[in-house]
Amino acid sequence: MPPIRRVRQHVNPLSHKYAIPAIAPDWSEIFANPHLPLHLDIGCAKGDFVREMAQKVPDWNFLGLEIRAPLVERALIRRNLDRQRNLHFVFCNANNSLKPLLENYPSALQCVSIQFPDPWFKKRHQKRRVVQPELVSTLATLMTAGGKVWLQSDIETVCQEMCDRFDENPAFARSSSHQNAQHQKAQHQNVQWLDASPFPAKTDRERVGEEKGLPVYRAMYFRQGLP
Template sequence: MPIRIRQHVNPLARKFQSPIAIPDWQEIYQTGARPIHLDIGCGRGRFLLNLAQQNPEVNYLGIEIRRQLVDLANQERDHLGLTNLHYLFGNMNSSAKILLESLPENRLKTISIQFPDPWFKKKHNKRRVVQPELVTLLVDYLGSGGEIFLQSDIKEVAVEMRDRFAANSNLIQQHPDWLETNPLNVATERELYVLGQNLPVYRVLLAKSTT
């Protein structure tokens, strides 16, 4: 019988408030002295799976709030024998600080947040992943010159994400308008679906100042 996996979960529920279980990074990654790409809300992890195979010189880390997806993603990683990829179960809005503090210093070089749950009802907006407190922590721990890539097919969500990150004085938007193409050159499953429907995707790339 197929495993039933929920499409949406409430990140404010009590069961998602426990801190992320931090592994020993030296045991996780074959080579620790590499830049780290953090993907928040990685879903089934296929996006990172492709990137990790294309870029063995980068360590990839996916965070996902649905444990079953994390378990399945790590199984697929093991099947392929990838040593530069790991998936963690957890809620970034309750565990960002403990996770970011645990990462090797100055190794966090790229962050991506792609097609997060939109939570359309105004009373549910507080469930959206990109909250001001998370923005501050991510920018603080991002290495100098590091990049943050955001995308959504919901313009309201994309604008909110962009504006919250752009409000941080340490970040510089790398283009005046929405990006036409994905600069990472690997599409998520949601991105492929949206583009296949000939619908727009709203993308933005920001970089941390080097001064």
């Protein structure tokens, strides 16, 4: 593993250094079977969630996108050491790289997760948040009908804003099943947050929050039938 160096917790995705879209690799060289269904994790950080998912769900491919290059470098080294042929990581700005990365992908994009994204609390910085209308529109063009989008955050206003962006796009419909026992509702909607992740792996933030008894706000969206 390369020596550990300090990695900035937040980077500005609107900076010119992140303006160049990523280039799609030859997916047949990346994945042992590129025709397996694909799970995309946007903002994967160190990649521990998708790494564990790739181990536990070998009949899927997993792709993590992360804007902090050192985290991607270390994740790829570990992926190679573990010889995980259903896992890959890409250093990129998801807001300008989804289409060039996946528009010619050989299989269906069936699942997307966006978990604990940078909150960018100041109002003038909220345009830096990852879930923007353009990103949702791009996902709508890339995903297969019935595909799932999983959203979660430990900050209710952040998760609600992500939900607002998906609510605005008619291609997506929110799941209302499996509500939690506490009936914890969004502040300005008569909608309950989901109680738990459907995945057999958890992010570090999710584990820490649960250990401390802190709330995590969760929602699922489905890509509706294509015209």
